[in-house]
Amino acid sequence: MIVLAVDVEKQLGALHLGVSFQAARGATALFGPSGAGKTSVVNMIAGLLNPDRGAITLDDTVLFDASQGVNVPPHRRRIGYVFQEGRLFPHLSVRQNLDYGRRMSGQPRDLAEFERIAKLLDIGHLLDRRPGKMSGGERQRVAVGRALLTRPRLLLLDEPLASLGVAHKREILPYLVRLRDEVGIPIVYVSHTPAEVRRIATTVLRLDNGRVAATGGIELLNAADEDAFV
Amino acid sequence: MFGLSPGDWTAVALSLRIALVATACALPFGIAVGWLLARKQFWGKTLVDGLVFLPLVLPPVVTGYLLLISFGRRGPIGEFLYDSFGMVLSFRWTGAALSCGVMGFPLMVRPIRQALEAIDKRLEDAAATLGANAVLVFFTVTLPLALPGVIAGVLLCFARALGEFGATITFVSNIPGKTQTISAAIYTLTQVPGGDAAAGRLVLVAIALALAALIASEWLARRAAIRFHGE
Numbered sequence: 001m002i003v004l005a006v007d008v009e010k011q012l013g014a015l016h017l018g019v020s021f022q023a024a025r026g027a028t029a030l031f032g033p034s035g036a037g038k039t040s041v042v043n044m045i046a047g048l049l050n051p052d053r054g055a056i057t058l059d060d061t062v063l064f065d066a067s068q069g070v071n072v073p074p075h076r077r078r079i080g081y082v083f084q085e086g087r088l089f090p091h092l093s094v095r096q097n098l099d100y101g102r103r104m105s106g107q108p109r110d111l112a113e114f115e116r117i118a119k120l121l122d123i124g125h126l127l128d129r130r131p132g133k134m135s136g137g138e139r140q141r142v143a144v145g146r147a148l149l150t151r152p153r154l155l156l157l158d159e160p161l162a163s164l165g166v167a168h169k170r171e172i173l174p175y176l177v178r179l180r181d182e183v184g185i186p187i188v189y190v191s192h193t194p195a196e197v198r199r200i201a202t203t204v205l206r207l208d209n210g211r212v213a214a215t216g217g218i219e220l221l222n223a224a225d226e227d228a229f230v
Numbered sequence: 231m232f233g234l235s236p237g238d239w240t241a242v243a244l245s246l247r248i249a250l251v252a253t254a255c256a257l258p259f260g261i262a263v264g265w266l267l268a269r270k271q272f273w274g275k276t277l278v279d280g281l282v283f284l285p286l287v288l289p290p291v292v293t294g295y296l297l298l299i300s301f302g303r304r305g306p307i308g309e310f311l312y313d314s315f316g317m318v319l320s321f322r323w324t325g326a327a328l329s330c331g332v333m334g335f336p337l338m339v340r341p342i343r344q345a346l347e348a349i350d351k352r353l354e355d356a357a358a359t360l361g362a363n364a365v366l367v368f369f370t371v372t373l374p375l376a377l378p379g380v381i382a383g384v385l386l387c388f389a390r391a392l393g394e395f396g397a398t399i400t401f402v403s404n405i406p407g408k409t410q411t412i413s414a415a416i417y418t419l420t421q422v423p424g425g426d427a428a429a430g431r432l433v434l435v436a437i438a439l440a441l442a443a444l445i446a447s448e449w450l451a452r453r454a455a456i457r458f459h460g461e
Contacts, residue, residue: 048355074358087356091374091457101360104370130457150360 001025003186004154008044008054008064012037017210020054026202027180027187031194031221036207038190039084042156045188046081047074058154075104080147080185084159086139088131094142095127101150114149120182121145121175137168141175148183155179158190173199194221233431240407241415242435248323248411249391252331256338256387261373261380264342285397286336294400297329301401325402326409330394334387341386345379346372377454385447392439412436 004023009016017037021028030038043049045056047063050071056064058079063072088097098118102109118124121141131139140160147155160176161169177199180187191197197204198218206214214220234242263282267275285293301308302320311317319325349372357367373380395413402409404418416432419425 046359048359073363074355075361075363077359078361079359081356081359083352083356085352087350087353089353089357089371091377100357100362100370104357104360104362104366146360 003059004028004045004188005055005057006041006045008041008051008056010040010044010049010052012040012210015210017041019207019210019212021205021212021215023186023188023203025184025186027189027200028203028205029197029201030188030190030205030207031192031197031201032207032213033192037210038192038207039158041207042081042158042188042190045154046079046156047072047077078150078153080150080152080155082140082143082147082155082157082160084162086131086136086143086163088139088142088146090130090132092130093127094123094129094131094134097131097142098123098127098146098149100146105150107151117145117148120178135168136164137171140164140168140172144175144179148179148185152185155183155185155187156190157187159192160189161191161193161196169196176200197221233427234435235428237406238415238428238432238435241410241412241432242439244323244326244407244409245392245411245413246439248326248330249388251324252327252334252391253338253384253388255327256331256335257380257384260335260338260342260383260387264339264379264383265346265368265372267339268343268346282339283336285333290333290394290396291400293332294329294397297325297332297397297401301325301328319402321402321405321409323402323409326394326398326411327391329397329401330391331387333394333397334390337390338383338387341379341382342376343379345376345382348379349375378451381447381450381454385443389440389443392443393436412439 002022002024007020009018015035015037017040019037019041030041032038040049044051044064051064051066053066055062055066058077061072062070063077064070089100092100098114118127121144123138123141123145126134126138126142131142144160157176161172164172173196180200189197189200198221201218204216204218204220205212206220263278267279298320299305301311303309303312303318308319311319319328353375354367354371357371362370393413394411395417398409398411399414404410404414410418412432412435416429416436419429419432
């Protein structure tokens with residue numbers, strides 16, 4: 001079943017981004033070199049960047065349609081977004097960071113769900129700390145939890161491991177695999193690292209120079225792309 | 231106490247009240263203008279920028295005179311305020327608060343603007359994806375992150391308001407018990423023979439107040455820093 005349908009165009013400096021794809025449940029990887037337009041695509045899905053032309057549909061909701069003038073603002077899209085740098089709020093504790101989405105949308109407190117996610121990501125012992133003094137891996141796990149606790153319809157992960165050292169990458173990958181298998185929210189995963197994509201993705205979209213160059217399974221990651229870690 | 235006369239104490243209390251009210255009333259405007267200047271491009275921005283900072287470079291007497299002809303009972307704004315709300319500013323302590331607020335305003339806006347400019351806007355994007363609308367983003371992310379700048383702006387404005395002399399004396403005069411602040415009282419005492427000792431005591435009070443304000447803001451800034459970076 002198709003969950004997400006994207007068909008957008010945008011001129012970004014010298015790069016003409018023209019991307020069209022559909023994603024089903026599971027984890028769809030946007031894979032390709034730096035500058036291929038991967039982050040721009042997820043920013044458009046989240047509503048942080050407006051396409052020049054085209055449409056984006058999630059489940060039965062039109063999030064963006066240039067021809068009909070539809071553009072749902074980011075705060076009403078219910079899309080969880082885990083950024084490359086985590087972007088935790090430095091002035092809030094981990095607990096307040098995790099609780100932020102619920103507070104902003106005025107939903108009732110759901111302690112069971114909170115504890116389930118804290119356990120899934122193993123962040124229960126961090127709740128009273130501030131993000132400033134945590135390791136990159138801890139921060140990224142909290143960022144994933146913060147996005148999940150908004151009960152999103154779709155989870156965007158933009159190079160969530162790129163800012164981490166090898167040890168922390170190894171630390172987080174299993175959590176992301178668990179996320180895919182246990183939480184059941186469709187995932188769009190941006191990466192330029194084949195080893196990561198191989199672990200996470202159920203579908204791979206290879207992006208090159210603003211275009212979808214190929215679509216398929218992880219067999220798209222040929223041996224030449226192989227790199228050192230994992 | 232401290233050898234101050236009841237009249238001196240009245241001047242001290244009046245100065246504090248004027249400075250507090252001036253700072254409190256200027257704060258929402260200071261945040262709004264700081265935000266506009268930091269974040270928005272609009273026609274006439276350079277003019278707004280210049281107007282805000284004008285009291286810093288104009289002779290205070292000129293600012294006071296401009297306030298007098300616009301907010302005085304016969305001035306266009308003063309007349310409107312009196313006719314609509316029965317509000318009189320000239321030769322009242324409220325007028326002193328207005329002139330002190332105007333004089334302190336540029337000092338308040340500058341650090342707030344700088345703090346807002348320094349904020350990582352990507353944190354605001356993150357807040358939006360978590361379901362916060364623009365107003366909530368401002369009050370839960372932008373403003374708390376700009377807090378050190380807001381504290382600095384409040385202190386500078388308060389200190390300026392506490393010491394304001396030229397604009398205030400021009401706009402509301404120097405009426406003991408009504409508009410006479412510490413500065414104006416010291417000025418009066420230095421104009422009469424034998425007023426030196428009394429003036430000296432008020433000078434000590436002024437120094438003590440300034441130091442207290444500095445220490446308070448340091449303490450607040452440190453608490454804000456702890457909130458950001460952990461103990």
